[in-house]
Structures are given as structure tokens and as C-alpha cells.
Amino acid sequence: MNLWLGEILATDMLGETWQQQARVAALADKLRAKAFGITPGNVDEVIEKRSQLLKSVLPxxxxxxxxxxxIEPKEMLQVLWDLWLPLGIKLASQRQQLExxxxxxILGGQGTGKTTMSKVLSLILNQLGYRTLSLSLDDLYKTYSDRLVLTQQDPRLIWRGPPGTHDVDLGLDVLDQIRQSQSPVMVPRFDKSTYKGAGDRTTPEMVTDVDIVLFEGWFVGVRPINADIxxxxxxxxxxxxxxxxxxxINHRLHDYLPLWERLDSLILLYPTDYRCSLGWRKQAEQQMIAxxxxxMSNSEIEKFVNYFWxxxxxxxxxxxxVKNTTVVDLVIEINSDRSFGEVYCDRA
Incomplete structure (x- = not known):
């Protein structure tokens, strides 16, 4: 047991005084309380359950x-308590209600933390007894050779990523097998490093007894809009x-609608300013170079990001x-410093 973890479990952090403060805080944020189903009537039970889950998931x-x-775990402790634990409990409850x-x-642009959140939720859900599968929209890319043909047909598709560069039928097949509780299931995986970064399919992953699929991507769940816009x-x-x-590209989104129909719910990781993703990408590239x-250089990054915009x-x-509650079930705002802002299911 590391020192930090020992300090957490040895102190009064999860004692009665701390839990009372946690109850007050949980009810104070009314939007978040509504999103996670916290009421004055159940807040004691909610905090107790979250406290016990925190202890079990901390290692x-x-x-x-x-x-x-x-990074130091204590830097992420507040996010774990305020967001990831209640979200994990919410997903477990949804799974319980399904047969x-x-x-x-999980819908979110570059730098919004989709992958990190999926990994943390997998840890939490595992503690709750559920087997999860993280599936990225990237895993459904067409093969390298198929994308070469696609680029010859439409030279504007210079990068993988936009609608049209994925094998939608493959995604439907995988999700339908999981939905029908088939086991094992061969899950496609994609290696972005091959062909000088162009990427290609790699060895599929065999998974068994999946309870929850965390299906993330930069336009997962996105619908076509009126072309006049x-x-x-x-x-x-x-x-x-x-x-x-x-x-x-908007027209190509119609091909993805059957895939979105397989979703039971959709979480939106929403930057309060979409232009932040450009700065986040530059930071990531600078860290890699360091x-x-x-x-990529800053000019190359701008060209890349503008292509997707x-x-x-x-x-x-x-x-x-953000306001379409028939499509999105939970919105998690991302601030410019990549911290989490408001969390809500309906701001009305």
C-alpha cells in the first residue's frame, strides 16, 4: 500500500464529519444532483455507497x-469523488435495469478526456462487479487498403477520421453480438502507428461476457443537420x-444512424469553447517533441484541426x-484548463 493511499484510509476523510460535508456539497450543486439522482431523501445512502466504493477502487x-x-493520485481525487464515482454508479444502475x-x-472532441474517463469507469465498474469493454470509433476504421481506394474516389478525404472512413457494418455486427450476449466476441482494434501514421487494422481482441460497452469517439451519436445551415x-x-x-460529410452521417440507434444513452464531453481543442493539441504535440x-508543427496542427472543423x-x-435531451442523456462541461465544469442532464 503506497503512502498516499495509506494516509487517505487512515485519516478521518471518510469519517462522519467529512461525510456530513459531502452530503451538503452533493445537494448544493442542484444540476449535478439532478443528473445523478441525488435527493434529500437518499443523500445519506448515496454518500455512504460512494464512500465504500472509493475505498475499494483507490488501490x-x-x-x-x-x-x-x-500524476499524483491526490490531484485527481476530487474528480474521482465528484464525477467518476457517481457516474460509474449511474451506469451500473442502468445496466441493472436492462436484461x-x-x-x-461517449461523445467528445480531441483532448476532452474520453479515453481517460473510459479507463477510470472500467476500474470503477469492475469493483461493482461489471465487465466492461472500451470500444473507440477509431477501432472501426476501414482498412488501409480500403481507405486508399476511398481517397482515390474522393481526394478530399486526406485524413482518416471523418464520416465515410469507418466500417459501419463492422460496428453494427460487434454491437449486435454483444447486445445478444454472445460470447466470445472478436472486437476490432486499430493501430495508428502503421504505414507512417496512416494506420491499419491489427489483431482483433477476443472478449467474453461483456456487461457494459463504453463506445467513445469524436462524433459518436452526432446526427445530420439541415444542409441550408x-x-x-x-x-x-x-x-x-x-x-x-x-x-x-453531413450527408455521410446518415450511414451512421443505425450505429447510434444501438446506444442506450449518450454522454457529451462538452468544451465550453470548442477552439480549446486546438490549444490542447498543440500542448500534446509539444510534449511529445520535448x-x-x-x-507536428503549430502550422501543421492548425491545418489538421481545421480539416476536422x-x-x-x-x-x-x-x-x-447540449440542449437536445432526446439525444444526449448527460452533459459534462470541460473548461479551458481541462478541468470539469457543470454536469447536467437538463438545465431547465
Missing amino acids: AFSQFCQTTLQ CPLIQG FDTAPPPIVTDEDRAFARD AGKSG RSLHPELFIKPL
Whole structure:
């Protein structure tokens, strides 16, 4: 047991005084309380259950922070308590109510923390007795050879990522097998490092007895919009060619609707300013370069990010979903410093 974990369990952090403060805090944030089903009538039970779960998940969480995130676990303790633990409990409750595996969608752009959240939720759900599968939209990319053909057909698809570069039928097959509780299931995986970064399919992963699928991606659950909107679209959609590209990509989203229909619910990781993703990407590339790895220059990053904004602009496709409770079940706001802001299911 590491020193930090020992200090947490040895102090009064989970004692009665601390739990009373936790009860008050849990009810004070009314939007978050509503999102996680916390009421004055059940808050004692909620805090007790969360406290016990915190104790059981701390060893694995501490190791994850140190080895994967390479940060001190106590830096993430508040996020674990306020967000990830209640979210894990919420997903476990949803799974309990189903008679089949739960398919949870996670929508978030680059740098919003989809992968980290999925890994932490897997740790939590494992403690609650549920076997999870993390599946990325990236895992459904068409093969390298198929994407070469696609680029020949449409030279505008210079990078993998936008609608049209995925094998939707493959995704439907995998999710349907899991939904029907088939076991084992061969889950596709994608290696981004092959072909000088172009990437290709790698050896599938065989999984058994999946209870909950965490299906994440930068446009998971995104629906097509009215094509007339592109007549007055924001930058970088500025030329006739840009608008034609945006309309074509928007049309390709129709092919993904059957995949979104498999989702039981959808979580949106929502940056309060979508332009933050550009700065986050630059920070990530600078860190890689500082570590001696190859990375893109700032101008290359801007070209890359603008390409994705031209294909599915966050202001047009993501922002409207914040208030669309028929599509999105939970919104988690991301501040410019990548901290978590408000959490809500309905701001009304």
C-alpha cells in the first residue's frame, strides 16, 4: 500500500464529519444532483455507497494515475469523488435495469478526456462487479487498403477520421453480438502507428461476457443537420469548396444512424469553447517533441484541426446537442484548463 493511499484510509476523510460535508456539497450543486439522482431523501445512502466504493477502487485508481497518467493520485481525487464515482454508479444502475448488456456512448472532441474517463469507469465498474469493454470509433476504421481506394474516389478525404472512413457494418455486427450476449466476441482494434501514421487494422481482441460497452469517439451519436445551415457556416468553412465538403460529410452521417440507434444513452464531453481543442493539441504535440518523439508543427496542427472543423464543425453539430435531451442523456462541461465544469442532464 503506497503512502498516499495509506494516509487517505487512515485519516478521518471518510469519517462522519467529512461525510456530513459531502452530503451538503452533493445537494448544493442542484444540476449535478439532478443528473445523478441525488435527493434529500437518499443523500445519506448515496454518500455512504460512494464512500465504500472509493475505498475499494483507490488501490487500482492510484496505480492508474501513477503509471498511465503519470500524476499524483491526490490531484485527481476530487474528480474521482465528484464525477467518476457517481457516474460509474449511474451506469451500473442502468445496466441493472436492462436484461442485456448496456451500450454507453461517449461523445467528445480531441483532448476532452474520453479515453481517460473510459479507463477510470472500467476500474470503477469492475469493483461493482461489471465487465466492461472500451470500444473507440477509431477501432472501426476501414482498412488501409480500403481507405486508399476511398481517397482515390474522393481526394478530399486526406485524413482518416471523418464520416465515410469507418466500417459501419463492422460496428453494427460487434454491437449486435454483444447486445445478444454472445460470447466470445472478436472486437476490432486499430493501430495508428502503421504505414507512417496512416494506420491499419491489427489483431482483433477476443472478449467474453461483456456487461457494459463504453463506445467513445469524436462524433459518436452526432446526427445530420439541415444542409441550408452551411450557407452561413462559421470559419474555417469559408469557400464554396468548403461548403460543398461540409454538405457531403453531413450527408455521410446518415450511414451512421443505425450505429447510434444501438446506444442506450449518450454522454457529451462538452468544451465550453470548442477552439480549446486546438490549444490542447498543440500542448500534446509539444510534449511529445520535448520527450524526443516526432510531432507536428503549430502550422501543421492548425491545418489538421481545421480539416476536422470543416468536416463537422462543433458549433453546428455539437453545440445544438447540449440542449437536445432526446439525444444526449448527460452533459459534462470541460473548461479551458481541462478541468470539469457543470454536469447536467437538463438545465431547465
